[in-house]
Amino acid sequence: xxxxxxxxxxxxxxxxxxxxxxxxxxxxxxxxGENDMAALSIFCQFRLDVYKDTxxxxxxxxxxxxxxxxxxxxxxxxxxxxLEMEKHGRIAHDVCVYSEIIQGHRKDxxxxxxxxxxxxxxxPRRRKINRVIASSILQCLCLMGMFSEAYHLFMEFREKxxxxxxxxxxxxxxxxxxxxxxxxxIKLFREMTGEQGIAPFVVNYTTLIGGCCLQGKIHDAHxxxxxxxxxxxxxxxxxxxxxxGGLARNKRAQEALGTLxxxxxxxxxxxxVTHNMVIEGLIVGGKTDVAExxxxxxxxxxxxxxxxxxxxxxxxADLVDQAFERFKRVDFPLRKxxxxxxxxxxxxxxxxxxxxxxxxxxxxxxxxxxxEPGKCMFGKLIGAWCRVGNVRxxxxxxxxxxxxxxxxxxxxxxxxxxNAYCRKDELKEAYALFQEMKQRRIFPDVVTYTVLLHHNPExxxxxxxxxxxxxxxxxxxxxxxxxQCKTGELEDAERIFCEMIESGVEPDAAPYTALxxxxxxxxxxxxxxxxxxxMLEKGIEPSENIINLVEFARSEARRxxxxx
Numbered sequence: 001x002x003x004x005x006x007x008x009x010x011x012x013x014x015x016x017x018x019x020x021x022x023x024x025x026x027x028x029x030x031x032x033g034e035n036d037m038a039a040l041s042i043f044c045q046f047r048l049d050v051y052k053d054t055x056x057x058x059x060x061x062x063x064x065x066x067x068x069x070x071x072x073x074x075x076x077x078x079x080x081x082x083l084e085m086e087k088h089g090r091i092a093h094d095v096c097v098y099s100e101i102i103q104g105h106r107k108d109x110x111x112x113x114x115x116x117x118x119x120x121x122x123x124p125r126r127r128k129i130n131r132v133i134a135s136s137i138l139q140c141l142c143l144m145g146m147f148s149e150a151y152h153l154f155m156e157f158r159e160k161x162x163x164x165x166x167x168x169x170x171x172x173x174x175x176x177x178x179x180x181x182x183x184x185x186i187k188l189f190r191e192m193t194g195e196q197g198i199a200p201f202v203v204n205y206t207t208l209i210g211g212c213c214l215q216g217k218i219h220d221a222h223x224x225x226x227x228x229x230x231x232x233x234x235x236x237x238x239x240x241x242x243x244x245g246g247l248a249r250n251k252r253a254q255e256a257l258g259t260l261x262x263x264x265x266x267x268x269x270x271x272x273v274t275h276n277m278v279i280e281g282l283i284v285g286g287k288t289d290v291a292e293x294x295x296x297x298x299x300x301x302x303x304x305x306x307x308x309x310x311x312x313x314x315x316x317a318d319l320v321d322q323a324f325e326r327f328k329r330v331d332f333p334l335r336k337x338x339x340x341x342x343x344x345x346x347x348x349x350x351x352x353x354x355x356x357x358x359x360x361x362x363x364x365x366x367x368x369x370x371x372e373p374g375k376c377m378f379g380k381l382i383g384a385w386c387r388v389g390n391v392r393x394x395x396x397x398x399x400x401x402x403x404x405x406x407x408x409x410x411x412x413x414x415x416x417x418x419n420a421y422c423r424k425d426e427l428k429e430a431y432a433l434f435q436e437m438k439q440r441r442i443f444p445d446v447v448t449y450t451v452l453l454h455h456n457p458e459x460x461x462x463x464x465x466x467x468x469x470x471x472x473x474x475x476x477x478x479x480x481x482x483x484q485c486k487t488g489e490l491e492d493a494e495r496i497f498c499e500m501i502e503s504g505v506e507p508d509a510a511p512y513t514a515l516x517x518x519x520x521x522x523x524x525x526x527x528x529x530x531x532x533x534x535m536l537e538k539g540i541e542p543s544e545n546i547i548n549l550v551e552f553a554r555s556e557a558r559r560x561x562x563x564x
Contacts, residue, residue, distance in 0.1 A: 059091065066097040070104030073374075076408075078104060079117065095130050098122050102136045109340050110376045111140045112412070129157070131165045138171040142178070150175040166198050170207055177211030182220070185211055202233055206242050213246020218255075221246070237263075241274045248281025253290050256281060275301075276309035283313030288322075304330075308338045315345040324357055336371045343377060347384040355384045359397070379413040386420035394420060408440070415448045422455035430455070443468055450476045454483070472503065478510045485518035493518065509535070513546050520553035528553065 005028075062085065069078035078101055085091045098121065105114035118137045122129060134157050141150035154172040157164060169192045176185035185208060192198045205228045212221035221243060225235055240263045248256035256278055260270050275298060282291035291313065295306060307330055314323035323342055327334075339361065346358035358381055365373045378401050385394035394417055401409050414437040421430035434452065437444065449461050449470070465472065477500040484493035497511060512535040519528035528550055535542055 059094065062091055063094065063096050063100070067100050070100045070107075073104070073108055075101070075104050075108060075110070075113070082121075093125055095133065099130070099132050099136065102133060102140070106136060106140055106143075108374045108376075109337070110374055111144045112376070114140045115144070129162050131163050131168055134162055134164060135167045135171060138168060138175070142171060142175055147175040147178040151179070166192065166201055166204055169198065170204050173204065173207045173211070177207060177214065180215065182208070182211045182215050182217060186220075200231075202228070202236060202239065205233070206238050209239060210242040210246050213243060213250055216250050218247070218250075218252075235268075237268055237271055237274065240268060240270075241277045244274060245277030245281040248278050248287070249285045251285045251287065253282055253285070253287045257294070272301075272303045272305050275303075275306055279306060279309045280313035280316065283310070283319075284317050286317075288314075288317075288319075304332060304334065308334045311338055312341050315341050318345075320345050320349055320354060327361075333368050333371060339365055339371055339373075340377070343373075344380065347380045350388055352388055352390065355381070355388065355390075358384065359393075375408070375410060379410055379416070382409075382413050383416040386416045389420070389424065391417070391420045391424060391426070409437075409442070411437075411442055411445060411448070414442060415444070415451060418448065419451045422451060425455075427456055444470075446470050446473050446476055450479050454479045472500075472505070474500075474505050474508060474511075477505060477507075478514070481511045482514045485514045488518075488522070490515075490518050490522060490524070507538075507540075509540050509542065512540060513543065516542075516546055517549060520549050523553070523557065525550075525553055525557050 066078050066081060069075075069081065078097075082094075082097050082101065086093060098117075101117055102114045102122075105111070105117065115137065118133070118140075122133060122137075134154075138150050138154055141147070141153065151172055154164075154168065154175070157168070169188065172188060173185045176182070176188065189200070189204065189208060192204075193200055205224055209221045209224050212218070212224065225239065225243075228235065228239075240259060244256045244259040244263075247253075247259060260274065260278070263270055263274070275294075279291050279295055282288070282294065291310070295302070295310060298306060307326070311323050311326045311330075311334070314320070314326060323345060327342055343358050343361050343365075346354045346361065349355070362373050362377060362381055365371050365377075378397065382394045382397050382401075385391070385397065398409060398413065398417060401413070414433060418430045418433050418437075421427070421433065430452065434444070434448070437448075446465070449465055450473075452459055453461065453476070477496060480496050481493045481500075484490070484496060493515060497507070497515060500507060500511070512531060515531050516528050516535075519525070519531065532542060532546075532550060
């Protein structure tokens with residue numbers, strides 16, 4: 001009778017809260033296994049002190065609640081709970097809940113949100129980064145196509161002595177392979193097995209063999225397979241899958257199909273996954289006819305996953321129309337990642353009929369159980385309509401999103417809409433949307449302010465940005481400098497340039513180019529030379545156009561100085 005117990009505690013001791021009674025109440029509630037959230041609420045409301053054993057039970061309950069929210073995809077609620085519990089030091093920073101939230105965002109395909117949570121909440125606390133979190137965030141970067149960033153973050157983890165295992169190393173191998181640096185991946189593999197003393201497992205070999213195949217280094221792939229066998233690890237189905245898929249992607253269709261026969265000869269039966277990798281590889285490798293023939297040859301062994309691979313293969317090969325036609329032929333639900341892949345490919349295209357198809361796909365997903373679209377997908381669709389300049393459809397979809405209680409538009413969505421209105425010179429609508437965003441307590445970032453300033457330089461947002469603690473970045477300053485240069489306010493442009501350097505923001509070629517161009521147009525060749533020299537001293541290479549502009553300005557100045 002926990003409700004009655006809580007009422008008794010609350011009303012019988014309103015002035016002085018009894019620590020023993022509180023501990024007893026919480027301990028019994030947590031032990032029941034069904035009152036974790038209620039126990040946390042009582043703890044936050046009445047907390048005095050808790051005994052060590054009660055605190056340990058409380059931490060377990062806390063983790064269960066966060067895990068439950070993440071499993072139900074209530075990511076906003078999970079993050080709010082974690083931040084609230086940590087805000088007043090109620091519960092110590094917990095690596096387990098951090099891991100659950102990052103994994104939850106990954107499961108919801110909201111990779112940007114996972115990365116932001118890691119950078120804002122986890123990265124500042126280096127000791128709270130374990131191998132699970134390291135592996136998860138590295139995989140997020142790779143899934144976002146940020147392979148170089150993934151590798152550099154991995155090296156940063158190594159320098160900071162974060163405990164890394166062979167799973168983390170495997171993500172680094174994969175990032176290097178995707179960057180085309182197979183030799184560097186093999187070198188890192190040797191460091192892992194040699195200096196670090198980490199015994200490799202089959203997946204490590206699998207990643208490297210797949211990389212060798214993609215780079216056309218088939219001999220190196222076979223050498224790795226021999227090395228693996230010498231260490232007592234027998235090639236399994238996964239190894240053969242990667243080898244066959246890699247050969248197919250490398251336009252070696254006959255060798256790929258031959259690998260399936262080798263598998264069967266060694267007693268390793270090709271699976272549906274094997275067929276999927278061959279199908280996708282053949283399509284990406286430009287052998288669509290072979291892929292279709294191979295798919296048909298499967299006969300009764302065809303599976304739903306094979307059909308999904310046809311769709312994914314056409315998407316990866318940038319054959320969006322074929323992918324959508326294939327998708328329409330399917331009369332059963334596919335996995336969510338297939339919908340996400342097709343949807344992303346359709347949104348990435350600048351043809352409005354493709355974006356229309358993406359919208360139809362999103363609406364269809366909303367009607368199916370288990371593949372409901374996430375908030376990031378609505379944002380992608382709105383961003384796609386904004387990119388092609390169809391603000392009307394973007395605004396219509398935004399209104400649908402706002403009217404839905406389960407999904408709240410995010411910062412990216414609002415910024416994309418504001419930018420679209422600004423590009424159409426509809427500044428009144430852009431500013432109204434900006435105010436609406438703030439009313440919904442979605443706080444703008446430096447990108448949002450930069451978009452507004454780019455189209456409305458008279459807007460004074462310095463005080464507002466300072467109040468929100470938003471630091472001005474390179475793009476922000478570049479927009480201001482470029483605007484002042486275009487209006488002929490060279491002194492103001494130089495003042496902003498100096499302010500940028502004093503604030504610790506390192507300029508790149510863009511602000512230098514704007515200043516040099518303005519100096520040349522004003523006939524200030526001496527100032528242009530000074531800026532150009534400073535640019536070269538910093539190791540920033542000017543473009544050929546800006547060098548030609550300076551040379552032309554010099555020749556014009558010499559011509560004007562000649563006596564008539």
